[in-house]
Amino acid sequence: MLYRRGKSLVDQSARLERAAQSLASGQELELRLAVESLFPMEPLLQCLRRFADESPETRVELFESVVSGTDELLLGGQVDLAICADGVPPGHTGEVLLRYRALAAAAPSHPLHRLGRPLSVEDLRAHRHLVIRDSGQRRERPSVWQVTQQRLTVSHRSTSVRAACLGLGFAWYAEDWIREELADGRLRPLPLIGGAERWGAFYLVYPDPDGAGLGARRLGALLKEATAAAPG
Structure with a gap:
C-alpha cells in the first residue's frame, strides 16, 4: 500500500516537473483545435497521436464543427488553430492543407x-x-x-x-x-x-499567426506532414 502510494506521488511529481518545463519553454499546456467535419479522420488521428507522443503533458481539445461553426470558433478566439473548408473567415489567412x-x-x-x-x-x-x-x-x-x-x-x-x-x-x-x-x-x-x-480545399488557419505558441505551430506542422502523405 505504501509502495503504491509512494509510486503515485513520484509519478505525479514527474508530471508536474514536465509541465513546468513545458511552461518554461513556451509550450502550451492546452491546445484547442477546430476541424471541419468534412476533413478525413485518418490523417487527423495520425497527427494527434504523433503530437501526444511528443508532448504528453499538453491536453488537446478537438472541436468537430460544420461550416460557419468553424468560423465562429476562430473569430471568437475559442481555438488556437483550425481547419476550415472551402475558405477562411474574413480578416484571416490560411494555408491549403488538402484538396x-x-x-x-x-x-x-x-x-x-x-x-x-x-x-x-x-x-x-x-x-x-x-x-x-x-x-x-x-x-x-x-x-x-x-x-x-x-x-x-x-x-x-x-x-x-x-x-x-x-x-x-x-x-x-x-x-x-x-x-x-x-x-x-x-x-x-x-x-x-x-x-x-x-x-474543395481544407485550410490551416491560426487566429493570430504571429502570436501562435510553440505547441500550436508544432501541431500545425504535423497536420501538414500528415496531409502531405495522405492519398489525394
Whole structure:
C-alpha cells in the first residue's frame, strides 16, 4: 500500500516537473483545435497521436464543427488553430492543407437511379436532399450544397450516410466518407450531367499567426506532414 502510494506521488511529481518545463519553454499546456467535419479522420488521428507522443503533458481539445461553426470558433478566439473548408473567415489567412472531391451519391434503389439516364439539377429538386446541420449559431456562411427544398437535416455525418444507404435521400459526400459504401455497392454515384463531382480545399488557419505558441505551430506542422502523405 505504501509502495503504491509512494509510486503515485513520484509519478505525479514527474508530471508536474514536465509541465513546468513545458511552461518554461513556451509550450502550451492546452491546445484547442477546430476541424471541419468534412476533413478525413485518418490523417487527423495520425497527427494527434504523433503530437501526444511528443508532448504528453499538453491536453488537446478537438472541436468537430460544420461550416460557419468553424468560423465562429476562430473569430471568437475559442481555438488556437483550425481547419476550415472551402475558405477562411474574413480578416484571416490560411494555408491549403488538402484538396478533396465530393461525389453526389444515393442508394442503388433510390428513384433517381431508377430513371436510367443522365440527370440534371432539375431532376434532383423532386427528391430529398440529406444535409448536415451547420454548427454555427448565426449560420452566416451560405451553403453551396443545398439544391432542393426537400431536406432531411441531421447533426452527424454517420447519420447522413446511413440515411442515404437506406434510400432516404441523396447528398454530396466527401469521397473519404463513403469509400466502403461505394466499394460494397450500398451507395452509387449519381450520373449528373454537371456537378456530379465538386472539389474543395481544407485550410490551416491560426487566429493570430504571429502570436501562435510553440505547441500550436508544432501541431500545425504535423497536420501538414500528415496531409502531405495522405492519398489525394
